[in-house]
Amino acid sequence: MRSSKFLVLTATLALCSCFARAPLPIGFVSPLTGPSSAVGLGARNGFLLAMGDGTGSAPGRIGATRLIVKDDENDMDKCLLAFQQLKAQGCRIIILATTSQAARKAIPWAMREEILVLSPTVSDPTISGLDDLFIRINSSSENYGTKLADVAFTSYGKRFVAVIGDSANELYTKAVVDSFSARFAGLGGKVPFALTYRSSQGIPAKGLLSELKRAGADGLLVVTASTEAALIAKFTEKAGLTIKLFMPPWPLTIDLLKNGGKAVEGAIAVSIADMEYRSAAGQLSIGAISRKIAMRRASRPCSATRRPPCCAGPWPRGRAPIPNP
Numbered sequence: 001m002r003s004s005k006f007l008v009l010t011a012t013l014a015l016c017s018c019f020a021r022a023p024l025p026i027g028f029v030s031p032l033t034g035p036s037s038a039v040g041l042g043a044r045n046g047f048l049l050a051m052g053d054g055t056g057s058a059p060g061r062i063g064a065t066r067l068i069v070k071d072d073e074n075d076m077d078k079c080l081l082a083f084q085q086l087k088a089q090g091c092r093i094i095i096l097a098t099t100s101q102a103a104r105k106a107i108p109w110a111m112r113e114e115i116l117v118l119s120p121t122v123s124d125p126t127i128s129g130l131d132d133l134f135i136r137i138n139s140s141s142e143n144y145g146t147k148l149a150d151v152a153f154t155s156y157g158k159r160f161v162a163v164i165g166d167s168a169n170e171l172y173t174k175a176v177v178d179s180f181s182a183r184f185a186g187l188g189g190k191v192p193f194a195l196t197y198r199s200s201q202g203i204p205a206k207g208l209l210s211e212l213k214r215a216g217a218d219g220l221l222v223v224t225a226s227t228e229a230a231l232i233a234k235f236t237e238k239a240g241l242t243i244k245l246f247m248p249p250w251p252l253t254i255d256l257l258k259n260g261g262k263a264v265e266g267a268i269a270v271s272i273a274d275m276e277y278r279s280a281a282g283q284l285s286i287g288a289i290s291r292k293i294a295m296r297r298a299s300r301p302c303s304a305t306r307r308p309p310c311c312a313g314p315w316p317r318g319r320a321p322i323p324n325p
Contacts (some may be wrong), residue, residue, distance in 0.1 A: 029106070035074070036098075043097030113245070123310075124172060152189070153184060160215060161190075161220065163220070166228060180221055230251075247269040248270065252269055
C-alpha cells in the first residue's frame, strides 16, 4: 500500500510528533455496534494496519500515537458526544468513519472547535467545501448514484430499476437515490418504485418482493449497510427473481460476501475515491494543507518543551476544495 494514501494524516502527525514526547492522542469515531458496524470495524482495523498504535507506530514516519476509539452507534447525538469527549481527552485530530447521517452534528462542531477531522466514509454533498479542517477521500454520494445509473443503463441494458434504501443514513440514501433516479430517467430508464425503510424496524421483505414482481423490475438499487444488503439479496434469490443488484460503497464490506454468499454474486457496485489526491481538487487540498503546515513551522519552531501547535492552537482559517473527482 502506497503511503500517499495517508499523505495528509502522515504530514500532520509528523508536524505534531516533532514536538511531543508522549504518544499523540488520535480520536477514532465510528459505529462499532449495530447494522453499520462492519464499516466502523473495517476502518478501525485498516488504520491500525496502516499506521500502527503505540510506541512503535509508523516507524520512520511519525512518532508514537495513541488511538482512542469511540462507538457512535450510527447516532448523530452520540457521535457529537464522542467528539466532545475526545476533545476533553486531548485529541485535536479525529478519524471519523461513520455514516453521513451520524456525522451531521459532529463535523460542524469540530470545525468550530478547530479540530482536524479525516473521514474515509462521509460523502454527504452538503458538506463539500465546508472547511479545510475536514478532509475526506470519498467522492460526493451524488456521484455514486449518477455512475450507477450509467452502468445500469449503458453497460447492463437495464430499463426498469427499482430502489430500496435505509433511512437510518438518510442524507446518504437520499443523495444516491435522487441522483440515480434523475440520471436513469434522463437516459430513458424508469424507476418503477422507491421503497424506504428503517433498519431498526426490519426490512419489509414481503412488500419489496410483491412490488418487484408487479413492476417487472429488471434491476434493484440497494442503498443499505452490508447486513441488510445481504438479506435483500437472499430474499430475491429465495423468491426466484432473476434481478441484477446495484450498490453504492456503503455495503461494500467483507460481511457482504460472508453473509450474502451466492445471492450477492454478480451484484454491481461502484466506489469513487481520490485515494492519491490526484484530481485537480485533491491537489488544491494538498497544497492548502501543506501551506498551513509550513506556516505553523515558520511561526512556531519545534521545541521539545512546547506542545505541538496543531494540538494546542488554531490553524490559519480558510476553505479548500474537498477531493471530488
